Amino acid sequence: MPAYLTALGASGLVVGVFGSCKDLLDGIYQYPGGWLADRFGRRRALLLFTTLATAGYAVYAVAQSWPLVFVGLFGVMAWKSGAFPTTFAVIGDSLPRERRAVAFSVQSVLVRVPRVIGAPIGGLLIASLGIIGGVRASLMATLVLAFVVLAVQQYGFLDDPGVNRSDSSRVTAIFASMPRELKQLLAAECIVRIGEGIAASFIVLFVTQTRHFSAVEYGTLYAIQQAVAIAFYVPGGRIADLSGRGPLIALTFVFFAAFPLAVRLATSFPTLIGAFILGGLKEIGEPARKSLIVDLAADHQRGRAVGVYYTIRNLLVFPAGVIGGLLWQRAPTLPLEAACVVGAAGTMLFVGSAVRSAWRTP
Numbered sequence: 001m002p003a004y005l006t007a008l009g010a011s012g013l014v015v016g017v018f019g020s021c022k023d024l025l026d027g028i029y030q031y032p033g034g035w036l037a038d039r040f041g042r043r044r045a046l047l048l049f050t051t052l053a054t055a056g057y058a059v060y061a062v063a064q065s066w067p068l069v070f071v072g073l074f075g076v077m078a079w080k081s082g083a084f085p086t087t088f089a090v091i092g093d094s095l096p097r098e099r100r101a102v103a104f105s106v107q108s109v110l111v112r113v114p115r116v117i118g119a120p121i122g123g124l125l126i127a128s129l130g131i132i133g134g135v136r137a138s139l140m141a142t143l144v145l146a147f148v149v150l151a152v153q154q155y156g157f158l159d160d161p162g163v164n165r166s167d168s169s170r171v172t173a174i175f176a177s178m179p180r181e182l183k184q185l186l187a188a189e190c191i192v193r194i195g196e197g198i199a200a201s202f203i204v205l206f207v208t209q210t211r212h213f214s215a216v217e218y219g220t221l222y223a224i225q226q227a228v229a230i231a232f233y234v235p236g237g238r239i240a241d242l243s244g245r246g247p248l249i250a251l252t253f254v255f256f257a258a259f260p261l262a263v264r265l266a267t268s269f270p271t272l273i274g275a276f277i278l279g280g281l282k283e284i285g286e287p288a289r290k291s292l293i294v295d296l297a298a299d300h301q302r303g304r305a306v307g308v309y310y311t312i313r314n315l316l317v318f319p320a321g322v323i324g325g326l327l328w329q330r331a332p333t334l335p336l337e338a339a340c341v342v343g344a345a346g347t348m349l350f351v352g353s354a355v356r357s358a359w360r361t362p
Contacts, residue, residue: 001069002201003208003215007131010066012205016325019201020318021070025077027314031171034085034307042093043157045086050153053079054146061139081314085306092294092302098241100294104287105237108229115226123219131215174301174308182296184353185249185289186309190316191346192253197320199260199339202328206263207272210332217269221276228280233287240288246354249292252285253350257343264336 002015010018036045056075063069091103118138126134178186207218240248259282262275297305327334 001135002204003126003131004060004135005066005069006205007135008063008066008069012202012328013322013325014066015201015205016321016323016328018070018073019197019321019324021073021321022077023197023314023318023321025074026081027311027316027318029077029081030085030310030314031304031307033082034089034303034305036082037086037089037303038301042086042090043153046083046153046157047150049078049083049086050146050150052082053077054143054150057139057142057146061136061143081310084310085303088290088294088306089303092297092299097291097295101237101240101245101287101291102234103237104290105233108233108283108286112226112230112233116223116230119219119222119226120216121219123214123216126215134215171304171308171311174304175312177298178305178309179296182293182309185292185350186312188253188346188350188353189289190313191349192256192343193313193317193346194320195260195339195342195344195346196256197317198324198327198342199263199335200324201321202324202332202335203260203263205328206332206336211267211272213269213272221272224273225276225280228277229283232281232284236284237287237291240285240291245288245292245295248285248288250285250347250351250354252282252289253343253347255279255282255284257340257347258282260336260343261340264333264340 001018005015005018006012033045033049036048052075054075056072056078059072059075060069063072087107091100091107095103122134122138124134125137128134129137204218207213207221208215213221236248255278259275259279262278263272266272266275293306293309294302297309323338324335327338
């Protein structure tokens with residue numbers, strides 16, 4: 001999308017604003033998504049979010065200028081963000097605590113296998129049809145697959161009739177009921193994700209424009225990153241279920257901080273491969289983090305608790321893309337360097353909180 005925007009005439013600052021808008025919508029949609037999942041059931045919520053996302057991808061495909069891409073973003077983010085608490089709730093509803101990290105691992109693998117397949121295909125389409133033609137061809141394939149998803153959700157998903165849909169707790173009450181451990185995790189993750197957001201929209205531009213590698217080569221790098229993430233998801237989930245969540249969460253925060261710096265220092269394709277392998281390893285603690293959130297959320301308001309958590313996180317993170325855009329205009333290396341510093345600060349906050357909690361535990 002950053003390359004698509006620039007091909008439609010957007011500046012580096014507009015690309016940063018686009019990244020910030022994604023984070024803003026990621027925050028705004030979270031709680032309504034959790035509320036809909038708790039109030040009307042998981043299947044209805046999923047159908048609504050998929051329909052909105054399909055409309056957003058259609059707008060992307062017909063956009064003749066970059067402002068229209070922002071319009072499509074409102075629909076596309078309904079799936080990524082609105083359905084997010086629903087996914088958490090389904091896993092929490094379906095499985096006991098000691099099996100949730102592995103379940104999140106499997107879910108994450110299912111999400112990322114298409115990325116491993118799709119990224120090189122997208123790079124080849126861009127190489128053969130140009131950025132605009134290649135992206136639009138990819139979007140048409142996305143629309144076809146979205147209709148398949150709608151059919152599966154309509155006819156193949158069984159809702160949980162036991163979900164409590166009568167509780168009307170407000171956002172403030174849900175946040176107040178969160179345990180201290182969950183709030184500490186939230187604070188640390190906010191800082192780590194701010195660091196990630198500063199660099200997220202500019203890694204592709206740094207690789208293709210500053211280091212002068214092709215879209216096909218970037219697609220290969222991205223596929224390697226996703227393949228590494230997939231390879232470590234299930235082992236990471238198993239370790240988290242057997243030995244606890246904290247150490248793997250701390251490790252994943254370390255990799256979040258290290259990845260942009262590794263890309264910044266890489267000057268050849270082999271060293272970029274090493275950097276993107278490091279980027280894949282930053283997912284090793286994701287099942288642990290997600291399962292800890294579900295573990296600490298009350299059963300009767302699980303969808304909304306997840307929604308509140310991610311609403312707060314993403315609303316705090318959304319300015320990061322604009323910061324990255326301003327830094328990019330000064331020097332292409334600055335967003336990556338700043339991302340590392342901010343990510344390291346969040347990691348230290350999480351480790352410090354964990355140590356203090358351990359000292360308080362008798």
